[in-house]
Amino acid sequence: MPDAPGLELIAGELNDAHPGSVLETYHDRGQACLIVDPGQVLAVLGWLRDTSGQEYWFLASLHAADYLPAEPRFGVHYELLNMARVERLRVRAALDDPGGDDLPELDSCVDMFPTAEFQEREAYDFFGIVFRGHPDLRRILMPEEYVGWPQRRDFPVGGEPVIFTHNEREVPRWYE
Amino acid sequence: MRREKIRALAPLEQPRSDQELRVRQLRARDLLRGDLEDEELQKHVEESVLATRLEKALNWGRANAMFPATFGLACCAIEMMSIVSPRYDIARFGAEAMRASPRQADFLILSGRVSIKMAPVVRRLYDQMLEPKWVISMGACSSSGGMFANYAVVQGADKFMPVDIHVPGCPPRPEALLYGFNKLQRMILGHPDPGWRSRYNAAGTEEWAREEAITTGGVDEYREARRVAKGAPPPPPDAGAA
DSSP, rough: OOOHHHHHHHHHHHHHHHHHHHEEEEETTEEEEEOGGGGGGHHHHHHHSSSSSTTOEEEEEEEEETTTTSSEEEEEEEEEEETTTTTEEEEEEEOOOOOOOOOOOEETTTOOTHHHHHHHHHHHHHHEEETOOOSOOOOOSOOOTOOOOSSSSSSSOOOOOOTTTTTTTSSEEEEE | OOOOOOOOTTTTTOOOOOOHHHHHHHHHHHHTOOOOOOOHHHHIIIIIIIIIIHHHHHHHHHHHHHHHEEOOOOHHHHHHHHSSSSTTOOGTTOOOBBBBSSOOOOOEEESOBTTTTTTTHHHHHHSSSSSEEEEEEEHHHHHTTTOOOSBBBBBBBGGGGGEEEEEEEOSSSHHHHHHHHHHHHHHHHTTOOOOOHHHTTTTOOOOOOTTTOHHHHHHHHHHHHHHHHHHOOOOOOOOOOO
């Protein structure tokens, strides 16, 4: 785990190589995170993987998070691992919600990390984040024709109200 | 000695009054004495010996030689496996031959949560079972959605298929499942347990699934939607967010 100064060094070198890519750094409870401009995510991941001092070859996890009501709304997290030094680094691409019917978009890193194929499908299935360049972007866990993005914060939890005596008359078709 | 004119009761008809019962008794007496003529004799035999007894024998055979179709979906499947073990032996009730194929199975033990993706599959397999068939919904998840009150789990298998016995628990102990199975056996034999309804004077309050509430699982719609989804271009515009 790069400690806080090490993280700042990485962020500095990354900004030299790709200006404007790192927006913030975040170091909390021993976990290091780089918050990155979504347009340069592939460049950042490529730099972290290929630079001789860094060598984060292993993408442990690719997952998305919804930070509503904070802006930017979505974060796509890439958990990188350096197996030689056993250091984990998190890269968060901060995506905005385009609003209306449009979906947030990001470049796919399937060419760099083949494991991202299933994981990007999961991020698409549950948050509606479209990965440009993904070979087969479709739902993976929900039924194919499901409408809605279940893990977004404004999606209802679902299920049925439990029928107790105090609310049985208000529940529709309670007698069934 | 004067012989009474005996009226034959229809097969399987329960005598509605003491007089009808008396009539039947007299006919039995005549049978034993050899006084019944051919037609009346035949009717009597049909009614009292063959039909009722045969049905009871059939039901007894069904109840004691049931083949479960085990639908082990989730954690309840572990407890279902354990009823085949020697400690909670289901072989003493004759039901240890668990058939994987629905065509060979008598009843379905639906053990585990049914997700919305799995529901049409379960319904399809249930439809492939041959009559007579029964369903035991094992555990809380298949009875009512259990602890999963969310977008992905069907809140009770009742929503898409008829269920005869619900066994509560998370998971139900093997003894509880065996108790449910015994209850199903008594139901098949023709004397279902009235349960709490007999104690609370609630005899006519059972709710049976109405035909329009039980759908075919939407298999045709599901297939149509799959076809459309396969032929459709990549992601449709989001209709549910923001």
